[in-house]
Amino acid sequence: MKTWVSSILIIVVVLLAGSLLSNLIMNNHHGNHKSVFKTIESKPYEPDSIPMSSVKHLAYLDTVSVTAEGRHFAILNRENEITSFKCSECHNEPLEELKALKPKMGKKSHWNIELQHANAETMNCNTCHSENNMDELHTFTGARVSFNNSYKLCSQCHQQEYKDWAGGAHGKRVGGWAKPVVKRTCTNCHNPHSPSFPHKYPSRINTRMVEQRAKK
Numbered sequence: 001m002k003t004w005v006s007s008i009l010i011i012v013v014v015l016l017a018g019s020l021l022s023n024l025i026m027n028n029h030h031g032n033h034k035s036v037f038k039t040i041e042s043k044p045y046e047p048d049s050i051p052m053s054s055v056k057h058l059a060y061l062d063t064v065s066v067t068a069e070g071r072h073f074a075i076l077n078r079e080n081e082i083t084s085f086k087c088s089e090c091h092n093e094p095l096e097e098l099k100a101l102k103p104k105m106g107k108k109s110h111w112n113i114e115l116q117h118a119n120a121e122t123m124n125c126n127t128c129h130s131e132n133n134m135d136e137l138h139t140f141t142g143a144r145v146s147f148n149n150s151y152k153l154c155s156q157c158h159q160q161e162y163k164d165w166a167g168g169a170h171g172k173r174v175g176g177w178a179k180p181v182v183k184r185t186c187t188n189c190h191n192p193h194s195p196s197f198p199h200k201y202p203s204r205i206n207t208r209m210v211e212q213r214a215k216k
């Protein structure tokens with residue numbers, strides 16, 4: 001076949017296919033079928049009618065409701081996540097008596113807990129834990145605080161982060177920004193005994209320094 005004949009044939013086929021496609025997408029003249037675009041355009045635009053909710057992301061979560069800085073939201077349950085809770089399973093007699101057991105056991109019961117937070121003049125175990133009721137925490141004035149609400153302890157010394165957290169600028173939400181709001185609590189991210197994260201440097205810093213030194 002001559003090349004010009006086949007070229008014309010190809011052009012005709014492309015044109016036919018094109019018009020068929022555009023008919024399908026833009027407007028179908030045959031039958032009552034409406035195009036996708038027409039269907040969308042025919043709907044009234046009512047942004048408030050769009051149901052916005054985080055419920056479907058949250059159904060399986062174990063949460064507790066709180067009020068912080070006048071805001072109502074939920075946080076994740078902690079008590080069920082703490083390995084050695086309930087503490088009273090062992091702390092059912094005075095701490096002094098438990099400590100007397102130590103020589104027999106050889107190892108500290110909480111050998112894995114080392115306080116690397118504030119210095120010893122500012123903080124010890126009793127700053128947060130209640131010797132006479134280990135199942136609960138307490139504030140400086142002795143107000144009882146459950147393990148679920150441990151953010152109340154942190155707020156005593158870290159007001160700025162606490163306010164930012166209550167407002168949504170520090171920390172993260174679970175699910176989404178739509179209500180109902182569920183937030184991660186301080187101890188979901190920070191270990192209360194050693195709260196700071198190790199510093200990370202950009203990986204290029206070393207190669208750069210090598211380059212800079214080489215120039216000198």
Ligand code: HEC
Binds near residue numbers: 084089109126
């Ligand atoms: C398996 C038993 C056991 C469980 C569970 C347990 N403890 Fe203890 N804890 C001990 C013993 C025993 C001591 C006495 C000190 C030691 O042996 O190191 C102790 C000591 C402590 C101390 C004092 C540490 C010191 O150096 O003065 C604190 C604070 C403490 N426990 C908090 C808790 C909290 C909070 C929980 C629950 C979240 C808990 N413990 C659960 C056994 C336990």
Ligand code: HEC
Binds near residue numbers: 150
């Ligand atoms: C700044 C407050 C604070 C101080 C100080 C503190 N704790 Fe805690 N501790 C907490 C909070 C809050 C939790 C619960 C953490 C969570 O939500 O996972 C906790 C949890 C624990 C647990 C349970 C851990 C687990 O995973 O089973 C033990 C045991 C414990 N603390 C012992 C101690 C001991 C011993 C000291 C002193 C060396 C101490 N804590 C000092 C706030 C504190």
Ligand code: HEC
Binds near residue numbers: 197
């Ligand atoms: C008694 C006061 C006090 C309490 C209660 C307290 N902190 Fe601290 N926290 C301090 C001090 C003091 C420092 C060390 C100085 C600093 O870096 O700001 C510190 C340091 C930190 C740091 C590291 C800051 C950094 O620059 O790396 C974090 C994160 C932190 N705390 C989180 C918490 C959390 C979470 C709680 C509650 C479980 C809590 N703190 C409870 C006093 C407190």
Ligand code: HEC
Binds near residue numbers: 154155166
């Ligand atoms: C979703 C995780 C998350 C939650 C929830 C969270 N934080 Fe943090 N926090 C961080 C990260 C990440 C940093 C930055 C650490 C860094 O730069 O080294 C930080 C930093 C901090 C610092 C150090 C601030 C500074 O300028 O260096 C403090 C203090 C602190 N958080 C306290 C809190 C307290 C109190 C709460 C609860 C009211 C809380 N955080 C909740 C992740 C979290």
